[in-house]
Amino acid sequence: MTSNEHVIPFSLREENREQQFKQIWGEELDDVFSDVARYYDRANHVASLGLWNWLRNRFISSIDVQSGQKVLDVCAGTNAIGIALLSKQPDLHVHAMDRSKAMQRVGQESARKLGMHIESTIGDVHTLPFPDNHFEVVTLQYASRHLRIMDVCREIRRVLKPGGHFYHCDMLRPANKTVETCYYAYLRFCLNFTGLLFRSSTSAHGCKEYFIDALRMFYSADELSDMFRQVGFDEVSSRTVLARQKQAKKRSLHASK
Ligand SMILES: C[S@@+](CC[C@H](N)C(=O)[O-])C[C@H]1O[C@@H](n2cnc3c(N)ncnc32)[C@H](O)[C@@H]1O
Numbered sequence: 001m002t003s004n005e006h007v008i009p010f011s012l013r014e015e016n017r018e019q020q021f022k023q024i025w026g027e028e029l030d031d032v033f034s035d036v037a038r039y040y041d042r043a044n045h046v047a048s049l050g051l052w053n054w055l056r057n058r059f060i061s062s063i064d065v066q067s068g069q070k071v072l073d074v075c076a077g078t079n080a081i082g083i084a085l086l087s088k089q090p091d092l093h094v095h096a097m098d099r100s101k102a103m104q105r106v107g108q109e110s111a112r113k114l115g116m117h118i119e120s121t122i123g124d125v126h127t128l129p130f131p132d133n134h135f136e137v138v139t140l141q142y143a144s145r146h147l148r149i150m151d152v153c154r155e156i157r158r159v160l161k162p163g164g165h166f167y168h169c170d171m172l173r174p175a176n177k178t179v180e181t182c183y184y185a186y187l188r189f190c191l192n193f194t195g196l197l198f199r200s201s202t203s204a205h206g207c208k209e210y211f212i213d214a215l216r217m218f219y220s221a222d223e224l225s226d227m228f229r230q231v232g233f234d235e236v237s238s239r240t241v242l243a244r245q246k247q248a249k250k251r252s253l254h255a256s257k
Contacts (some may be wrong), residue, residue, distance in 0.1 A: 010223075020217060025147075043198055056077070057084070064138065064165065071138070076096030076103075077104075144168065154185075187211065225253060234255070237253070
């Protein structure tokens, strides 16, 4: 990132991201997740050196849910968040939305095996097919780099009830250059290793560099917090999931409507 990017408006940076990744977002990513669905959870365990559940639980522990609330998990993938929230508060009404039928199929099967019910909608989260002021809580984990995130945040805010909360968790662009370089090297290694281990498809192999570029062009936690404020969220706060490590990459952000 150049220092100039600090003054470039988010709308322009969003346009740049869209221009750069239009084709991948429009077509290729679906093929990737269709293949990845069968090993997504296992690959994440390997890539996180066994910390996958622990990291997810750290995020879940920051989410305040009350009995009977309506929760929407956008880009729900294999329903890791929905299942964890229902384990924490079994009488929630959890709705999952994702574009990938294959990811949701795995997620629905996992929920069913645990005797849980998660409503599922297949579709693009840039347009949420829900009324205004509908959910108490919306969550988004590990997918914002694949989205026109500013537009999606506006949609999320629209479907949240007044006083509702949006919880976001992702690997954000590290602010420190050295950490950023090491981070991309580790990510590249993980993508290559898990690709070989789980025999990923040609489309998934072809998208490896995209996953790094998407992060390179994404936002730091401070920038993303500013964007949340700009779309109208109040009380935006962020914390590293690995709280003791100042340069840790996984960040959770919390914002209220
Ligand atoms: C890395 S997975 C994250 C899944 C899950 N949130 C988790 O934490 O494990 C990214 C998910 O985002 C979904 N996705 C990407 N772009 C999307 C879009 N425009 N609309 C709906 N889902 C999308 C993919 O299909 C995939 O399931």
